[in-house]
Amino acid sequence: MFFAQHAVFSRFGKPFCGKSGSLPIILFNFVDKTKQFIEVSTSIMNLPEDFLLEINSYNAPVLEGLADALQSQPVISIRANRHKNFVPGRDSLRPVKWCAGGYYLENRLPFTFDPAMHQGLYYVQDASSMILSHVVSRLSEGGNALKYLDACAAPGGKTTAAIDALPPGSLVVANEYVPTRAAVLCENLTKWGYPAIVATKGDTARYRKLPEFFDIIGADVPCSGEGMFRKDQEAVAQWSQALVRECVARQREIVDNLWSTLRPGGYMIYSTCTFNRHENEEMVDYMVKTYGAEPIDMRFPQEWNIPTGINTDYQCYRFLPHVTEGEGLFVAVLRKPGEVQPNNEKKNKTKDKAKKNAVPETVPSWLRSDSGLELSLDKDEIIAYPQAWQSDLSQLRSKTDVVMAGVAVATMKGRDAIPRQSLALSSVLNRDAFICHEVDYMTAIAFLRREAIVLPDAVGRGYVLLTYRNHPLGFVKNLGNRANNLYPAEWRILSSHIPDAPPMI
Numbered sequence: 001m002f003f004a005q006h007a008v009f010s011r012f013g014k015p016f017c018g019k020s021g022s023l024p025i026i027l028f029n030f031v032d033k034t035k036q037f038i039e040v041s042t043s044i045m046n047l048p049e050d051f052l053l054e055i056n057s058y059n060a061p062v063l064e065g066l067a068d069a070l071q072s073q074p075v076i077s078i079r080a081n082r083h084k085n086f087v088p089g090r091d092s093l094r095p096v097k098w099c100a101g102g103y104y105l106e107n108r109l110p111f112t113f114d115p116a117m118h119q120g121l122y123y124v125q126d127a128s129s130m131i132l133s134h135v136v137s138r139l140s141e142g143g144n145a146l147k148y149l150d151a152c153a154a155p156g157g158k159t160t161a162a163i164d165a166l167p168p169g170s171l172v173v174a175n176e177y178v179p180t181r182a183a184v185l186c187e188n189l190t191k192w193g194y195p196a197i198v199a200t201k202g203d204t205a206r207y208r209k210l211p212e213f214f215d216i217i218g219a220d221v222p223c224s225g226e227g228m229f230r231k232d233q234e235a236v237a238q239w240s241q242a243l244v245r246e247c248v249a250r251q252r253e254i255v256d257n258l259w260s261t262l263r264p265g266g267y268m269i270y271s272t273c274t275f276n277r278h279e280n281e282e283m284v285d286y287m288v289k290t291y292g293a294e295p296i297d298m299r300f301p302q303e304w305n306i307p308t309g310i311n312t313d314y315q316c317y318r319f320l321p322h323v324t325e326g327e328g329l330f331v332a333v334l335r336k337p338g339e340v341q342p343n344n345e346k347k348n349k350t351k352d353k354a355k356k357n358a359v360p361e362t363v364p365s366w367l368r369s370d371s372g373l374e375l376s377l378d379k380d381e382i383i384a385y386p387q388a389w390q391s392d393l394s395q396l397r398s399k400t401d402v403v404m405a406g407v408a409v410a411t412m413k414g415r416d417a418i419p420r421q422s423l424a425l426s427s428v429l430n431r432d433a434f435i436c437h438e439v440d441y442m443t444a445i446a447f448l449r450r451e452a453i454v455l456p457d458a459v460g461r462g463y464v465l466l467t468y469r470n471h472p473l474g475f476v477k478n479l480g481n482r483a484n485n486l487y488p489a490e491w492r493i494l495s496s497h498i499p500d501a502p503p504m505i
Helices: 049-056 128-140 157-165 179-192 204-209 233-238 241-259 281-291 353-357 387-399 441-448
Strands: 076-080 102-105 122-124 147-150 171-176 197-201 214-220 262-272 317-319 329-335 373-378 381-386 401-405 407-413 416-419 435-438 462-468 471-478 483-485
Touching (some): 076 128, 122 157, 128 157, 128 214, 128 262, 128 329, 147 157, 157 171, 157 179, 171 179, 179 401, 197 387, 204 241, 204 387, 214 241, 241 262, 241 281, 262 281, 373 387, 387 401, 441 462, 441 471
Parallel strands (some): 147 171, 435 462
Antiparallel strands (some): 076 102, 076 122, 262 329, 407 416, 471 483
């Protein structure tokens, strides 16, 4: 739930009741872009009386102790980027049981000032939400590349978790309704570095135009946010029964929009970060009765201590902070009836020779030879996108508002191809194509603040790939007396309060 330092987002990193598009959006507590990360309150809060009455009315023994837990301190956790082979250096980190690469931290760090976060080596994410990586891995185990949609994607935590869990080469599409949050989503996806990615923005209703398109859909729907009460007192202040009712209406609309775009035999992963049954078990009941959805038993190991649904016979699961180490989360996996049909879509093999030939001869060498990506020139941008998913991209462009696809490799300025930050952070970067220079911590922070960099005289002129702890950091153009910083201005660190020692994960 914690992202790049400048991000503007609604409370808890996900706007409530807002992604369907046909009803008004309710946005809360937008954080000024100069804030470095969300501060977690340490004071005790008064939980809403109606919320407590609702929870008590379920007469569920598993909920005993929930109110006390919601007044305790949240745990902090991170998830390492599998595609970048990042291994935390701290021996004391405890692993998250249900997520390979997930770790609990002993305390909060100033993540903004850790270059590793900006390099996309890890993502700060609640441990409960990491269950998605296990679910996606189970659903796709032993299969070929799939098409996955994260329908309510910003800021990108669950999208990146799905990326790491899917079979290699899978197409991942991430949609966000709110334009400002779509920009944050694109930034986090770019930093993660996966090339077979498409980001769209807009109403989920647009996906009705793509019937039976996806194999798996993740729907982490906007909700009333009860599961985030101990992370943000504003959540407590804003909560009401009316908000719950409004969220239920949005959630049904989103499910209705998405069900037709799921292939027969495909899976929908429905999740919320709230506790009430109206947005959880009752929504599962709605999908079963309306669409014949088949709840799937995920058979989580008993030692994970993940409770099942409350007052329901359907297979669904709850993360409760007094039972499982993490924040509140509800998740259910539902299968669409029918048999899985082979994908017989004709792949688009036609190529725009004019656009392809316009790409400078040196640029293809910037990508790994085994990347499987096709280069094209779109206006002044050189884009690399998987050949295998070209026809799918065409369909997405015709039916949705695509804001990012593949890897932005370079920007053309006259005859000069200027390498992009997205290339530096991509898993398909060919480092041997560039002069590389390892920098120290203070130089890395100066680069991330978009300051001018002075390199040693021995470093060659031209485009130089800076690395920090042997991982790509970004590009500069070395002129000798100075190096022009090519880091995106909108991503830069704004704070000048730099810690004396680098944060260490």
